[in-house]
Amino acid sequence: MLADVTALALIAVSVRFALAVHDAIMLLAGPGRKVQTAGDDLAAGLEGAGDAASRVPLVGGFLKKPLQSAADAGTGISDAGQSLTDLVGRVAALTALGLITTSVAVVLALWLPPRLRWIRRSGITRRLLDAPGGSDLLALRALTGPMGDLAAVPAPPGGLADAWRRGDRQVISDLSGVALRRAGLRP
Template structure:
């Protein structure tokens, strides 16, 4: 299986298109992760709220524990401090929820920004490449098969006339020479068909 043409012009075009496709995919992935990083910055307030809430809850909890040790009124002093600590934990939970929401949005956005453009690039790039690979394999098998040169010559005759313009025309024309089995003309025409496909004899 041949991935690239043997003729320089077509091979260079194929390599260039492959490089452009890979570059586009790389740029898309890089851009998507840059967007993800920008979105994740929105989670910073959530991290600060979570950190502050946890810190405040710990401090109030410690204060409540200390107040609980006060004789007679320890229970009364501890209760409001514990309630405040619980409220601070709620703030921390809210901060964590904000971070999770931002992370979810960032993940979905990144996935969409990668999948859609990459699928579009692959849709434009892969089918022609795979089609050429399949055709080149068919042409090569045909060239190596008995009587394949005749079929390739016929393919050249039925193809674009510009490919035949540079060929010397025998008396009666190329088609007549092919019908009469002129091996030189058949070989020349088969070379034209192979060259058109980017292959060498």
């Protein structure tokens, strides 16, 4: 369970980090938004000036043309600012997606194979316990494993191995419980 919680925590941390990187990159879009706003304001002001100049008798049409051309240039500046903002947004999204994908893939590559092995091994152990004579085999496995785990089993006269050979049900049950705990399962 600790490995599962650790894997989930690492994935959560990597997602939060990727979102923080996304937000940091999006700060670079600020100048693009300012250029877009300045271009829009310039275009609107020059169009207004062109409209006002067009009302001047006799020369209004001549005055409006250069002001309209300048307004079109302001629109071009605004479009460039919008393009910059869009580009920064795409880079931020792709960077965050790449960070999330990479970190989740690494965590899964490190966590999933041992987890799948444990699931397979615990399934086999449970089926063995349910099979006829399975608790005897698990007790034998406990006897052949590390000795430190056997300290929790009360030793009858003659020792644990002798009690197992005699078929002592309590000792076999206690030893199979040791084997289950070693496998990460509850007896």
